[in-house]
Amino acid sequence: MIQEPQITIEELLGYMSGTSPEAGAISWDDSNVTIPFDVPGDKLYDTCTLLLGYCFIGNITSTLRTPGTIPSYSWSYLNRRNPMRHPKFTWMHCTKIESILGLGARGRQDVINPTSLPTLPAFTSKYELYRVTAQFSSPQYDVIEDVDMKPRGQENQRFFWRSGKETTASFITIEGQSLQFVEGPPAAGTTAGRFVGAGRAMPETTQLIKYTWTKVAADYVEDSTTGMPTKLDQALQCVNSEPFLGCPAYTLLMDPYSYERKRMPISDSTAAPEWWVEVVFNFRYFNPPKKWAGSTDPKAVGWFLAPSSADGLYYHVKRTGPPLTELFAQCDFNKLTTPKEDVMVVTQ
Secondary structure, eight states, rough: OOOOOSSSSSHHHHTTOOOOOEEEESSSSSSEEEHHHEGGGGGHHHHHHHOOEOOOOOOOOOOOOOOOOOOOOOOOOEEEOOOOOOOSSOOEEEEEEEEEEEEEEEEEEOOSGGOTTTOOOOOEEEEEEEEEEEEEEEEESOOOOOOGSSSSSOOOEEEEEEEEEEEEEEEEEEOTTSEEEOOOOOSSTSSTOBBTTTTTTEEEEEEEEEEEEEEEHHHHHSOTTTOOHHHHHHHHEEESSOBTTBBBBBEEEEEEEEEEEEEEEOOOOOOOOOOEEEEEEEEOOOOSSSSTOOOOOTTTSSGGGEEEETOOOOEEEEESSSSOBBBSSEEEEGGGSSSSTTTOOOOO
């Protein structure tokens, strides 16, 4: 587990006082600078923890409470101690400790509980000071404090960003009699009630949008029994039932995502390592502009539409029944990054 630092950010800034940023780069493509500074020997662990930050799950307290729609005090929220900001270039945060060099040896330091750590030497050198070189960079994502989250628990506000977008085109072949138009002009024999033609290959253009969610405590996402990201799996091949990241309801389809598990950079040496995860979401956006102007159906949007050969316009279609059902299941994508206790409800 990660121990709370026993020094304040003001103390850490005091150690940096009088130092100068070393050679780095500030450009359109990449920005990073380093600061070398000396810290007392017994403050090294706390310094590293404050520089890089950490995250953990826990119940919110009254001091962290902010207005919003996720109110439960019993849920396991993600708490963050964000990476330190650069004291001069405040848009940069510490992303790496490049080196640690001991200065002024003053005896030895025995290894804690050596019987459980047999591969380590019985003791190491102990130093008066350590010279720490911290690297600061511009993150791709917003870095927001717990107290500034509105609502608390909606984690797609921070450490979450659109990491890619590309246009794709494909031909969708529909089996005969499997889909049926459920709206259309009132004239008899037109669109409403007709089946989508058999064997038609429909050219469709969609946008593939990637969002990355990084540095998330693994136990915030993973089921405590199975260890699997259950809520993420529930949303696969669903469309969004509510607006999400600026996209209207029913316009995003969730494709398979990538999931990488990594160890926390700082941990108590006598405890099991903490884990964090990075998730890359893949969504397909589809919202054809040529929709029938007479539609009053709230679901005549996005992935619930198909074109009619009669006029080339897009209409709401359903899977042939009985009963008629929507093409895709639906769920609220806003819950992908909320606490596990905020249950994902999937409807057809």
